[in-house]
């Protein structure tokens with residue numbers, strides 16, 4: 343093991359935890375660097391960084407990955423997602439060595455089901471695509487956001503319509519993997535007509551997957567200031583819903599299916615990585631600001647097995663890798679929060695929440711809770727209960743009702759709080775974590 347990673351083990355040990363052996367994990371790698379900050383973006387990231395900081399951060403990520411590979415008992419990596427930030431802004435030769443180092447660390451050649459990288463249109467060039475084609479990456483998620491220059495200017499994106507169309511064209515002809523695009527709904531100045539035009543053009547370009555994001559105004563952003571100053575105004579709730587409905591109808595009209603509130607894909611082209619979050623599967627968050635969730639035993643044995651949320655510190659603390667000073671923040675997730683999160687995410691998806699999986703993971707007392715939920719929620723005409731071919735029981739919301747989820751969640755939260763004292767987490771379920 344890399345010596346500089348021992349302090350993570352010490353941090354876990356000092357907090358009283360020993361990571362469980364995991365049979366498989368998903369991995370999210372956060373590259374928190376962008377050339378400039380978009381007007382709506384409140385993510386943790388750095389701009390104006392020197393190359394040394396980028397290099398040392400990437401070295402730290404490889405060391406952190408090696409630590410977790412060893413600490414979790416060399417799990418198989420199911421899916422890899424490299425996001426940010428702008429990972430595609432890493433110079434091509436450095437990206438090549440970084441991807442090689444990561445795949446060597448995780449031994450991801452066999453069994454990897456999907457490896458995605460986020461790319462911005464302005465970063466697409468032959469050198470980047472040739473590096474990606476020669477690597478484990480088999481899927482690109484491109485942040486197009488809009489094909490209208492006035493909307494892109496409001497969003498403060500570095501790309502414009504021409505750059506995005508050129509990038510799509512190049513990827514379609516030269517990238518060997520699958521292609522997804524992100525589109526923002528609700529940009530000031532966006533109309534149903536402009537949004538439908540964008541989607542038609544994007545769908546004609548041969549993409550397999552679309553993610554829609556509703557624009558939100560976060561504090562401490564340029565967009566927020568412009569709204570406060572009265573220079574821009576956001577669409578009303580009704581206008582936003584009209585935009586969303588128009589987008590959803592247009593995408594489905596092209597043959598893509600809604601498999602989650604914000605995600606659409608041709609059958610078989612759904613993102614595998616996202617499903618890991620929705621199904622409570624463990625995932626590593628590698629890099630500054632990255633969030634991961636793994637299962638651990640408590641040293642005293644009193645709390646048995648617990649889900650831990652680990653959050654990476656900022657780039658400058660992350661630089662302390664080499665001196666053995668860096669420690670991620672460790673938080674024990676309450677089982678109520680853990681279950682609640684699962685329902686919140688699962689009910690946004692087409693397949694819904696796998697109640698049988700929850701029975702296995704949370705032990706016999708949870709059966710009672712789940713029986714109540716099943717009885718109570720399936721009484722609502724909008725909720726569906728069904729069994730899959732393996733006999734797993736699911737609870738799900740039909741497409742047109744997924745938007746009512748917010749109204750059901752308080753009811754769920756109350757039920758979970760009542761059942762909390764009875765819940766336990768099975769450390770080992772058949773097949774392992």
Ligand code: SF4
Nearest residue numbers: 376379380383426427
């Ligand atoms: S490219 Fe993405 S991560 Fe970077 S500033 Fe823009 S929205 Fe934020």
